[in-house]
Amino acid sequence: MERTYLMVKPDGVQRGLVGEIMSRFEKKGLKLVAAKLMVIPKETAEKHYAEHKDKKFFPSLISYITSGPVFAMVWEGENAVQVCRNIMGKTNPQESAPGTIRGDYCMVTGVNIIHGSDSPESAAREIGIFFRPEDLVDYKRDS
Numbered sequence: 359m360e361r362t363y364l365m366v367k368p369d370g371v372q373r374g375l376v377g378e379i380m381s382r383f384e385k386k387g388l389k390l391v392a393a394k395l396m397v398i399p400k401e402t403a404e405k406h407y408a409e410h411k412d413k414k415f416f417p418s419l420i421s422y423i424t425s426g427p428v429f430a431m432v433w434e435g436e437n438a439v440q441v442c443r444n445i446m447g448k449t450n451p452q453e454s455a456p457g458t459i460r461g462d463y464c465m466v467t468g469v470n471i472i473h474g475s476d477s478p479e480s481a482a483r484e485i486g487i488f489f490r491p492e493d494l495v496d497y498k499r500d501s
């Protein structure tokens with residue numbers, strides 16, 4: 359079964375959207391296997407976003423993602439990476455359809471509420487950055 363790494367970013371936590379966001383993935387039928395509220399250390403943020411390190415927006419991305427608590431999660435399900443990206447909407451919230459998280463709750467690419475892995479390989483890497491293997495809970499979800 360595929361797993362993906364999702365993270366409610368500092369703007370989502372500040373606006374009290376964690377419950378609403380989790381509810382969308384739960385109701386869709388994905389299974390939560392790990393979650394924690396944390397402030398990301400700068401070095402961890404730089405590792406997580408290493409692929410963007412040469413981009414102009416990298417410094418602002420790092421300062422934003424470390425500016426307050428994030429809610430880090432691992433979700434599991436068939437084709438979980440793509441299913442979650444569909445629920446999140448596009449990176450640019452102005453191009454995200456209504457009904458998606460970014461389509462419903464934000465306007466700015468740099469402050470876009472939620473992160474989700476873009477491939478199963480990225481998911482494995484990102485889960486390994488934020489969680490220890492023993493943090494991932496093994497259980498059966500009935501629905």
Ligand code: CMP
Nearest residue numbers: 410415419449467468469470472473474
């Ligand atoms: P995320 O899915 O977390 O992955 C990389 C992040 O970089 C992305 O969401 C945006 O928050 C941010 N990002 C991508 N493109 C831009 C941009 N052009 N300007 C500012 N931030 C960006």
